[in-house]
Amino acid sequence: MPRKLTDADVAAIRDEAADGRSQREIAEQFGVSRRHVGRIVNDQARRQLGGLDEDMVRAGNVRAALDRFLDGLDLNMAAAEARAGRAARRGSGLSRVRE
Numbered sequence: 001m002p003r004k005l006t007d008a009d010v011a012a013i014r015d016e017a018a019d020g021r022s023q024r025e026i027a028e029q030f031g032v033s034r035r036h037v038g039r040i041v042n043d044q045a046r047r048q049l050g051g052l053d054e055d056m057v058r059a060g061n062v063r064a065a066l067d068r069f070l071d072g073l074d075l076n077m078a079a080a081e082a083r084a085g086r087a088a089r090r091g092s093g094l095s096r097v098r099e
Helices: 007-018 023-030 034-041 054-058 062-090 094-098
Strands: none
Touching (some): 007 062, 023 034, 054 062
16 A cells, blocks of 8 residues: 655655655655656645645645644754755855865
8 A cells, every 4th residue: 555645745755856856766765656756746746725735625624734734834944954954064065166
């Protein structure tokens, strides 16, 4: 049975793709098909209404959808801070060009 992705997983998949990781690598990491990753990245799967999970809102679970959205924001912020830290440790690359 395929793995059920959380909203945080979907946000992480989109972030990883935006950072340039291949869909194949992302699919392996999350235990889903490359095709499914492509659908998520291209907003053909797991669409959101203003950042909220569309299916949950339609089912009347607005509070739960909002909680998931806020959890995703926390995870996205932590991921962005981690990426910034890695970039700072690597250096921007500009100093090497100027040398």
